[in-house]
Amino acid sequence: MNNAEHGWADTARLILYHSQSTSARTLFLRHDSGSVITPKPLPPLSTMLDEEEFNLAECGVFLHPATLIRDYCLDLGLPSSLLQVEGEFHGQVDAPGGIISIYLARFTCIDPPRQLFADQGGKFCAITELRGGHPAEMALLQRAYQTIMG
Amino acid sequence: MDTHPSFLIDGQEVAFQAGQTVLQAALAAGLNIPHLCFNPELEPIGSCRLCLVEVAGCKLSACTLLAEEGLAVQHDTPRLRQLRMALLTFLLEQGKHTCIRCERTGDCRLQDAAIAFDARTEADSASQVFPPNDDSHPEVSLNRDRCILCGICIQASRKLDGKNLFTFAGKGGDMMLTVESPSGLLKDSAISADDHAVRLCPVGALTRKHHPVQASFSSFDGFEGMDWGMPTEFSV
Ligand code: SF4
Ligand code: FES
Numbered sequence: 070m071n072n073a074e075h076g077w078a079d080t081a082r083l084i085l086y087h088s089q090s091t092s093a094r095t096l097f098l099r100h101d102s103g104s105v106i107t108p109k110p111l112p113p114l115s116t117m118l119d120e121e122e123f124n125l126a127e128c129g130v131f132l133h134p135a136t137l138i139r140d141y142c143l144d145l146g147l148p149s150s151l152l153q154v155e156g157e158f159h160g161q162v163d164a165p166g167g168i169i170s171i172y173l174a175r176f177t178c179i180d181p182p183r184q185l186f187a188d189q190g191g192k193f194c195a196i197t198e199l200r201g202g203h204p205a206e207m208a209l210l211q212r213a214y215q216t217i218m219g
Numbered sequence: 220m221d222t223h224p225s226f227l228i229d230g231q232e233v234a235f236q237a238g239q240t241v242l243q244a245a246l247a248a249g250l251n252i253p254h255l256c257f258n259p260e261l262e263p264i265g266s267c268r269l270c271l272v273e274v275a276g277c278k279l280s281a282c283t284l285l286a287e288e289g290l291a292v293q294h295d296t297p298r299l300r301q302l303r304m305a306l307l308t309f310l311l312e313q314g315k316h317t318c319i320r321c322e323r324t325g326d327c328r329l330q331d332a333a334i335a336f337d338a339r340t341e342a343d344s345a346s347q348v349f350p351p352n353d354d355s356h357p358e359v360s361l362n363r364d365r366c367i368l369c370g371i372c373i374q375a376s377r378k379l380d381g382k383n384l385f386t387f388a389g390k391g392g393d394m395m396l397t398v399e400s401p402s403g404l405l406k407d408s409a410i411s412a413d414d415h416a417v418r419l420c421p422v423g424a425l426t427r428k429h430h431p432v433q434a435s436f437s438s439f440d441g442f443e444g445m446d447w448g449m450p451t452e453f454s455v
Binding site for chain 1 (some may be wrong): 231268271274275276277278283284287290307337350391392
């Protein structure tokens with residue numbers, strides 16, 4: 070499921086979350102690796118860039134995040150409208166292999182799709198349960214959370 | 220030759236046109252997926268959850284789920300039936316739905332769904348506290364104790380009436396429909412009995428005064444062969 074065969078995964082990745090419409094309880098998908106980045110974790114020496122440091126020249130062929138989502142859902146055998154891009158969020162990470170763009174996408178299903186990811190050790194976690202992860206991931210999560218909370 | 224792409228609902232092939240949702244395609248194919256907040260004149264809202272379906276174990280609203288070639292949608296499963304019933308009962312318990320006293324009886328989506336599912340509640344609405352009703356306008360009433368917070372009137376007022384008269388305030392159990400007017404009352408708003416917002420309210424929350432009752436219980440009795448299990452006072 071979280072294979073590295075997505076052609077885009079070297080230049081763009083996703084943070085996936087679910088928000089309960091009634092309670093606004095927000096949970097992020099954490100993979101078995103402990104990472105919240107889909108489809109694979111960030112390289113160890115990655116650092117999050119602030120917006121003023123964004124490097125658009127080096128971020129490779131620009132893929133619209135909706136394309137990434139369609140591809141990812143197709144891989145899972147799911148309808149592409151299961152995920153919706155949070156258009157306001159765009160992060161960038163400076164990684165040893167180059168710049169990686171990070172997008173945020175929301176599961177549109179009524180409950181977090183726990184079963185879908187359980188076999189691979191994926192879990193839906195509140196932001197408070199995700200402390201202690203990769204510093205770049207934590208910084209991205211914090212920004213993502215601010216975007217979600219408006 | 221039919222070149223429309225198709226998907227499956229409970230194993231039955233349903234053709235769709237690009238851009239249609241699962242609910243739109245199902246309805247066009249004559250399949251009945253119960254729904255409350257979907258109205259073909261408006262953008263899908265996805266608030267009531269009654270149109271619940273499952274794809275690969277994920278529960279989704281059929282009214283917001285785009286139809287895709289090859290999608291395998293589950294609708295009529297014991298688990299989903301149970302969830303739909305729970306949702307419906309919850310909606311019924313959140314309001315004062317005494318159909319026999321409602322102007323919209325016979326023309327109410329919640330009533331239709333309750334009848335179709337044989338859903339009813341023992342909840343005593345007399346002991347519940349509801350946000351205040353608004354009877355200030357000569358032609359239109361807002362019965363907040365019947366509002367299912369679907370959001371149809373908000374969108375209809377904005378998009379079809381060009382008035383933007385409604386919004387939601389509060390969160391969770393305290394959420395209520397509010398009127399955009401200096402006093403917060405209908406009488407000081409630009410509402411008219413002919414507004415689409417009033418016409419499209421799926422229940423008896425936003426109603427025309429002097430609205431002729433659409434159907435009476437005696438008229439239901441006329442539908443021979445239909446066993447709706449309608450009690451004398453249909454306090455669902
Ligand atoms: S007044 Fe009617 S249309 Fe408006 S939110 Fe309530 S139930 Fe929906
Ligand atoms: S009709 Fe789909 S959520 Fe209300």
